[in-house]
Amino acid sequence: MKMNRLAKIGTSLSVALLLAACGNEPTDENDTGTNGDTSDGETSEGLSGSVQVDGSSTVFPIMEGVAEEFSIANPDARATIGVSGTGGGMEKFIAGETDITNASRPMKEEEAEMLEEAGVEYTEFQIALDGLSVVVHPDNDWVDYLTLDELKSIWLEESTVETWADVREGWPDEEILLFSPGTDSGTYDYFDEIILDGEQIDRAATLSEDDNVLVNGVQGSTNGLAYFGYAYYAENMDTVKIVPIENNDGEIITPSDETVQDGTYEPLSRPLFIYVKHESMKENETAYEFAKYTLEMAGEMATEVGYVALDDSIYAESIETLEGLK
Numbered sequence: 001m002k003m004n005r006l007a008k009i010g011t012s013l014s015v016a017l018l019l020a021a022c023g024n025e026p027t028d029e030n031d032t033g034t035n036g037d038t039s040d041g042e043t044s045e046g047l048s049g050s051v052q053v054d055g056s057s058t059v060f061p062i063m064e065g066v067a068e069e070f071s072i073a074n075p076d077a078r079a080t081i082g083v084s085g086t087g088g089g090m091e092k093f094i095a096g097e098t099d100i101t102n103a104s105r106p107m108k109e110e111e112a113e114m115l116e117e118a119g120v121e122y123t124e125f126q127i128a129l130d131g132l133s134v135v136v137h138p139d140n141d142w143v144d145y146l147t148l149d150e151l152k153s154i155w156l157e158e159s160t161v162e163t164w165a166d167v168r169e170g171w172p173d174e175e176i177l178l179f180s181p182g183t184d185s186g187t188y189d190y191f192d193e194i195i196l197d198g199e200q201i202d203r204a205a206t207l208s209e210d211d212n213v214l215v216n217g218v219q220g221s222t223n224g225l226a227y228f229g230y231a232y233y234a235e236n237m238d239t240v241k242i243v244p245i246e247n248n249d250g251e252i253i254t255p256s257d258e259t260v261q262d263g264t265y266e267p268l269s270r271p272l273f274i275y276v277k278h279e280s281m282k283e284n285e286t287a288y289e290f291a292k293y294t295l296e297m298a299g300e301m302a303t304e305v306g307y308v309a310l311d312d313s314i315y316a317e318s319i320e321t322l323e324g325l326k
Contacts, residue, residue: 047074049286054082055089055102056186057211058130058229059272063102063294065301070293077286085209086186094118099280099287100294103273104130104186104229121278123325125295125318128302128309131255132190132268133233135240137222142171145244145252148195148267154178154225155191157200164223172223178205179217179226185209191227194267215240230255234306260308272307281325288326295319 053063060083067079084092086103093101094114107124115122134151136143142164146154150168153161154176164171180201181187188207192198201207206217211228218224219239226240233242233255244254247266259265274294280287295318299309 047286047289048076049284050078050080051100051280051284051287051290052080052082052098053100053102053290054084054092054098055274056086056104056272057083057181057209058086058104058185058187058231059102059127059274061231061305062128062272062298062301062307063274065304066290066294066297069297070290073293074286074289077290079286079290083209085182085184086189087184088209093122093275093277094120096120099277099284100291101275103275104270105190106271106273107275108189122275123278123321125274125276125322126271126310126314127274127294127298128272128307129260130270130272130307131230131260131265132187132227132270133230133255134225134227134243134245134268135218135233136243137218137224138239138241139222140241143243145246147246148248151195151245152197155180155202155205156196157202159202174223177217177221177224178202179214179224180205180207181211181214181228182207182209187211187228190270229307230260231306257308272302276322276325278325281322288322292319292322295322 053067060081063081067081070079071077082089082092082098086105089098089101089103090107090111092098094111096118134146146167153159154167155178161167161176163173163175165173167176180191188201192201206213208214211232214226214228215232215236218226219236233240242254244252245265245268246252247264251264253259253265255265255268260269263269274291276287276291281291282288295315299312299315302309
């Protein structure tokens with residue numbers, strides 16, 4: 001079932017998956033049949049409504065995979081999966097435009113306050129772990145690792161660092177070209193909070209909510225430097241080079257399933273979330289079933305696209321919580 005999911009995003013920041021258009025035949029040996037049969041033998045016969053989902057580009061590959069599998073089990077249902085970034089997705093969630101929103105950071109206090117003012121009740125579910133990855137061009141043979149202080153000095157707007165030589169003695173006197181997620185991205189928010197202490201990022205950086213723009217930027221420049229979710233590195237590891245990071249304990253760590261799961265790749269390990277609207281879970285059967293299917297499939301899909309799955313017990317507890325919302 002492995003598919004090139006990340007490449008499908010392209011340059012579009014709004015991707016609609018029309019589930020009703022998906023096939024009436026099984027797509028692989030794991031599918032048990034059609035006409036509403038799910039992968040575990042249960043059926044969702046008669047499910048024909050729609051669900052609106054939006055949010056993080058980091059979480060998108062998981063949700064895309066879930067939607068593809070959900071469409072096989074529910075060929076008459078329809079889902080729209082948007083990619084507005086965590087912040088943009090939250091805005092739509094607050095405005096009542098979506099049933100579920102994805103996030104690569106926890107909800108901000110001001111977002112929670114706006115949801116309360118709007119009378120929107122919701123529940124947060126963690127669905128996977130990610131190791132935010134710093135990458136350079138594969139021909140960059142001088143950056144063996146970076147410290148947290150060096151990362152900060154490179155990305156701060158008020159920093160005097162402009163070239164690699166400014167970062168560390170002996171490195172080339174070549175201008176660093178920076179590529180960053182856009183300001184609506186939860187990845188931007190996380191990096192800004194953890195590495196830059198909330199200060200402004202370098203204005204010279206190229207910003208985009210589309211992580212493929214960042215990948216392409218580094219692929220096209222020997223002096224490029226970018227950061228994004230681990231799944232995008234995993235998808236492009238043949239054309240970009242990952243940079244190990246010195247953590248707070250002085251250990252030089254490369255992100256991997258093991259280092260993200262055990263917490264040694266800190267502080268750049270982070271949880272990924274979905275937020276579900278209570279009203280939608282109670283009144284929209286398709287939205288409820290899609291949310292449940294997401295929690296059932298999230299671990300498998302997270303592993304497939306390059307993230308780290310949670311313990312099975314966490315997913316089981318989340319499903320029980322979701323069932324209590326109906």
